[in-house]
Amino acid sequence: MIMQPTDSVTCANGLRKKDVRNARVTNLWCLAWALTFVATTYAVKRFEPAPLFAAVAVALQLAIGIGAVRSYRHFLREADELTRKIHLEALGVGGAAAMAVGTTSIVLGPSGISPIWGLALTLTALCCGFSFGVARATLKLNA
Known part of the structure; x- marks a missing residue:
């Protein structure tokens, strides 16, 4: 008799197949979100499209972002x-990490730091902090 895998079967990294x-x-949602963000930013800055086209592009990027957030919420619930x-x-x-870097960039604003750099550093801190947090918590809780 061949056993069918169930949701309780774990993979090499300890996650269930469903997870x-x-x-x-x-x-994949996050990748699509990032790609549409880059494409929208590039298109709006490079081609200076009609306002309607720019609004549609931004709305598409926002819709994909909402899809990514909903997908992550589904992942966490399951x-x-x-x-x-x-x-x-x-x-x-x-x-x-994002709050610490973000508030620091706000304080440094009068010294000439660009708001774009402040935002970029804040998002970088968020992503790196999350990645570090997953690695640290995984090691700590699986030990």
Whole structure:
């Protein structure tokens, strides 16, 4: 008799197959969001399109962003308790890093730092903080 895999079967990294599938879908949404953000930014700055085209492009990028957030929320709701705990802790680390860098860039604003650089550094701190938080929480909670 051949056993069919169930949702309780885990993969090499300890995630259930359902969690791996949900994570892949979330990653694809995030990739689409990033690509539409870059394409929209490039198109608006390079070609200076008609306001209607720019509004449609921004609305598309926003819709894909909302899809990415909903996909991540679905991933967290379907994940097991340990995965949710890891991601919650990582979101805390990423949020704290973004707040620290963001408020620092606001304070440095009068000294000549560009608001774009402040935003870029804040988003970088958020992403790096989240990634570090996932790695740290995974090592700590799986030990």
